[in-house]
Amino acid sequence: MRVGMPHMGNLYIPFKALFQRLNVDYVMPPLTNQRTLSLGVRYSPEGMCIPFKLTLGNLIEAAELGADTLLMPAGSGICRLGYYAKTQEQILHDLGYNAEIVCLGVSQRKLFGLLEMIKRLSNDAPWSKIISAFRFGLAKLNALDRIERVVQKVRPVERVKGTANKLFAKAIEAIDQADDYNTLKRVQIGYIDQLNQVTKDSEAQPLVVGIIGEFYVLLEPFSNLDIEKELGKLGVEVRRTTFISEWTKFSLFLNPMGVNEKDRIHKAALPYLKRDIGGDGWESVGEKVLHAKEYDGLVHLAPFTCMPEIVAQNIMSSTKENIPVLTILCDEQIAKPGMLTRLEAFVDLLEYRRRVKNKHRQID
C-alpha cells in the first residue's frame, strides 16, 4: 500500500511528518503546477469547479508515482465536494489506475474519524504512537501558519520587495525538514525573528484588505494566482481568517466540545442570511458584515460555478454595512494580466476612498 494525497497550500508538510513517524509508505505528488491543471481539466467534467480539477490532477500525479491509496475529504454538509472522492475514484479507474480513494469523513466523525483512518493507513500502529505523530504534524501546521501571519504583515512594508516571500519559502523548507520539537521551535522563532528584522518603510500605512471566500481557493496559491503575494507587491496588507490550523483547532477539537468560532461570523450574517447554504457562503456574508468597519476593502475569492459563493456574492452587494468588495472567480480560464489590472484598479479605488475619508476627518 502506498499512500498519496492532493495538495492544498502547505498541507502536505504536516501529513508528511505524520506518515514518516508512522512508517507509512507514502508519495507526495509535485506541488500543484501547470501540468496538474492540464491533467485535471482534461479528465474532469467541464462544469466542475477548480478545486475538483486541481485535486484530480494531484491524484493522477500521485497515482503515476505509484500511490494506490489516495486521501480525499468527503461527506455531507460541505458542498458538492462531498461527492468528489467517489467521482474522482471513478475517473482514476477509467484511466486505468487501480487506486482506492480513502474518504476523510471529517464532517461527521471529527477527530475520531481522522484518527481511525490514520490507524488503518499505519497498519494498526499503537494508539500512543498515532497520537504522538498526529501532535507533531499539528505542531508543524501551527508553526507554518504563525510564520505566514508575520509574512502577511511584512510583505507590504518591506523595502526590498520579495524579501518576505524568500524567507517564507526557506521557512517552509526548514519546517518540512525539522524532525523534533526543539528544531521546529528554533526554526519558528528564528524565521519570525528574521522577518521582524527585515528593513521596512517605517512611514508606510498600508491599506488593509481582507481575503474571504471559498476555503480551497483561499488556501491554494496556484488556484488564486498568488493573489496574496500580488497584493503585497502593491503595498497592501492582507488579512485572512481562514487558516488550516484554525480550521483544525475548531473542527477537530473545539466544535465537538461545543465551541464554535464561526458563531460570531454567522451571527453577523443573520440579518441577511439565516442558514447555512453549503460551502463557505454563510461565512463570506458574515465576514463582510464583520469587517466592513475594520478593513479598507475585501477580495472575495470563489471557484467558478460555486453556488454558495455566487449566492453570497449577490447578498453581499446589498448589505447596509458598506465596504468595497472585489469578487474574483477562479478557474482554468483566469489570466494573470486581467487579474492584476483589476487588483491595481481596486487598490486605487481604496486609496482614493481613504484620502476622502481623511479629508472629512480633518474638516470635522
Added chain:
Amino acid sequence: MEAYLGIDVGSVTTKFAVLNGSDELVAHIYLLTQGKPIDMVQQGLKQIKQQLPKDVDICGVATTGSARYLAGVIVGADLVKNEITSHAVGALHYFPQGQTIIEIGGQDSKIIIIRDGIVADFGMNTVCAAGTGSFLDHQALRLNISIEEFSQRALDSTTPVRIAGRCTVFAESDMIHKQQMGHRTVDILYGLCQALVRNYLNNVGLGKDIQPPIIFQGGVAFNQGIVKALQEELGTEVIVPPHHEVMGAIGAALLVHEEIADSHNGSKFKGFGISEIKYHTSSFECKACPNQCEIAQLSVNGQVLARWGGRCDLWERSPTS
C-alpha cells in the same frame, strides 16, 4: 513649455495625449496598434513631437492600457497606471459630476461607477470580446462596409432587426440568416448596435447601479449607432466627451502631473530620440519548475531591459531594479 505625456497602448489602438502645465490638451494622436506595440509607441512619439512647440519640456510620462508595462520600459515612464483608474480620472477631469462611465474599446469594455467624485465600483469584461469594438469591426468586414460608414448608416434604420449578440459566432450566423431573409442592411447594422449594447449591459453592466450623468468614451463612442442604442436602452442621455478616444491617455497624463508635483523628482523620460532605437523582443520557456512559464524579454543591443511572464519572481526584472 511644461508638458505631461500620457500613452495608452491598447490591444487595437495606441493613444498619445500631451497636456500643458494647466492640464489643457495640447496634442493628441490615435494610431492602430496592429499587433506591434513597440513600433507604435516609437512612431507615436515621432508624430506627436511634430505637433508640439520647439521649447516643449516633458516633465512627466505615464503609460496605461494592456501594454502599459512594456510601453513604460520603452519610454521611461514615471508612472504605470491601470486603464480603469486612468479612464476614470480623465472623464472626471471634464465632467466632475459624472456618476457612470461606460468605456468600450477594441478588445475590452469597462463600466466605472462614480460616487462623490471617486470610483465606487467597476467591472470589466472577462474572456469574451463579444461586447466590444472588435465585434463591430468583424461584422462590418462581413457586410463589406467600413467602420466609419457603419456609424452613419446605422442611424438610417427604421425597423431594426433583432440579432443574437451573446456570442460573435452566433451573431454572425444570425446576421447572415437575417440578410438571407431579405432585411435591409441599415436595419441589420442598427440591430448589431442594439445587440452590442444588450450584451454590454447584461455582462459588464450586470448588477451595477447605473445612474446619470452617464459618460460614454473609448473608440466605440465614435459610432453614432451605438450611442443611440445606449440611450434607448438606458432611457437617458449619454454624454460623449470631446477626445473620448484618448481619454485613457489624458487620464494617465493628469495622474503623472499630480504625482510629479507631489514628489519634486525629475522625469525619467528617455526623450523623443528613442523612436530610433532598435528594440528586440524574445521569449523562452522557464525550466525551473513544472509550471513552464513563458518568459518574455525586451532588450537593446543584447542588454536585457525587462522580463516578465513568470508565476514567480525568478526572472522578473522591472526597469527600476
